[in-house]
Amino acid sequence: MKNQEKESPLGLDVGTSRICLARRGDGPTEYETQLNAFVSVPKSPITERVLGKEKIPHTVRDSDILVHGNEAGSFAGMLGIETRRTMTRGMLNPEEPDSVAVLKDMIQAATRRYGEQSERRVCFTVPAAPLGANDRLTYHEATVKQILTESGFHATPVNEGLAAVYAELEASNYSGIGISCGAGLCNVCLAYLAVPIVSFSVPQAGDYIDSSAAAVTGERANRVRILKEESFHFNGFFSDQLHQALGVYHDSMIESLVESMALALSGAGKAVRSNRPVPIVLTGGSVMPAGFRDRFENILRRRAFPLPVSEVLLAPDPLHSAAKGALAAALTGS
Numbered sequence: 001m002k003n004q005e006k007e008s009p010l011g012l013d014v015g016t017s018r019i020c021l022a023r024r025g026d027g028p029t030e031y032e033t034q035l036n037a038f039v040s041v042p043k044s045p046i047t048e049r050v051l052g053k054e055k056i057p058h059t060v061r062d063s064d065i066l067v068h069g070n071e072a073g074s075f076a077g078m079l080g081i082e083t084r085r086t087m088t089r090g091m092l093n094p095e096e097p098d099s100v101a102v103l104k105d106m107i108q109a110a111t112r113r114y115g116e117q118s119e120r121r122v123c124f125t126v127p128a129a130p131l132g133a134n135d136r137l138t139y140h141e142a143t144v145k146q147i148l149t150e151s152g153f154h155a156t157p158v159n160e161g162l163a164a165v166y167a168e169l170e171a172s173n174y175s176g177i178g179i180s181c182g183a184g185l186c187n188v189c190l191a192y193l194a195v196p197i198v199s200f201s202v203p204q205a206g207d208y209i210d211s212s213a214a215a216v217t218g219e220r221a222n223r224v225r226i227l228k229e230e231s232f233h234f235n236g237f238f239s240d241q242l243h244q245a246l247g248v249y250h251d252s253m254i255e256s257l258v259e260s261m262a263l264a265l266s267g268a269g270k271a272v273r274s275n276r277p278v279p280i281v282l283t284g285g286s287v288m289p290a291g292f293r294d295r296f297e298n299i300l301r302r303r304a305f306p307l308p309v310s311e312v313l314l315a316p317d318p319l320h321s322a323a324k325g326a327l328a329a330a331l332t333g334s
């Protein structure tokens with residue numbers, strides 16, 4: 001690692017389903033991603049040794065070992081169990097007693113190599129509150145900041161929708177609507193010349209699609225997620241019930257998103273006006289299915305929308321947009 005690389009800032013996307021670190025390397029921006037999930041496996045010296053040898057992130061406790069990151073998904077599949085999650089709906093999971101401890105270990109595992117440079121800058125993503133609510137945002141943001149500060153970083157939060165704008169709307173001077181459709185939330189931010197004007201989140205996102213489709217088909221949510229990521233797309237004909245259900249709940253997510261955007265942008269006391277049409281950019285894992293952009297635009301254009309929209313863009317690399325935007329914020333000194 002060159003000196004310049006060692007000192008350069010980092011972008012960290014702390015997502016409900018994945019933690020993604022972005023940094024400037026020699027060439028293009030580099031991304032490292034881990035599943036934000038864990039499983040508990042029985043403790044034994046041999047398991048401990050093998051996990052260490054294979055460099056699989058884990059936490060050893062008195063009675064068990066918590067395996068976290070990408071390998072947690074494989075263990076859960078083999079053991080026939082659901083993974084445990086440190087976060088839900090974009091924030092620390094209040095129903096998971098080990099959430100803070102495991103998230104801390106995961107963030108430290110992702111950033112350890114870069115933390116020795118004291119006060120290195122890192123920007124981390126935080127969700128916006130749902131429309132009209134403040135939620136547990138303060139606790140979540142303060143906890144992640146503390147984890148990073150204790151690891152020697154100078155940490156600053158960046159709103160996830162704004163990160164989407166920073167990542168993908170340079171061509172319009174960071175004016176437009178950034179949308180990040182993730183696992184726990186869809187985050188939206190309208191920015192004008194890089195200034196956030198309205199930000200909010202909507203709770204219908206990837207996890208909602210998985211759990212709703214699981215409930216009506218009797219499948220496990222984790223299995224639904226895997227099938228969705230492998231084979232779901234819009235506008236195809238599916239004879240099986242699972243794909244039919246996935247189509248219904250993707251539509252439902254887009255409808256809720258568009259409805260909330262219309263409400264927020266024309267909403268009580270904060271009607272936003274613009275004569276110049278603004279672009280919308282779609283980012284996040286849940287915009288990945290083929291045909292998503294067209295479906296979103298159809299649903300959007302079907303209704304009266306408070307702002308003129310110039311175009312609906314799909315990010316070229318939707319899974320990395322939030323981390324890329326957080327890195328952009330860190331590089332400009334946020």
Ligand SMILES: Nc1ncnc2c1ncn2[C@@H]1O[C@H](COP(=O)(O)OP(=O)(O)OP(=O)(O)O)[C@@H](O)[C@H]1O
Binds near residue numbers: 017018229283
């Ligand atoms: N190819 C795909 N097709 C459909 N959905 C996908 C695909 N790839 C990933 N996803 C879904 O995208 C979601 C993860 O997206 P992302 O990594 O942007 O979320 P996150 O940042 O972890 O969550 P959040 O921003 O809500 O906190 C999951 O629900 C996942 O199932």
Ligand SMILES: [Mg+2]
Binds near residue numbers: 013016160181
């Ligand atoms: Mg996200």
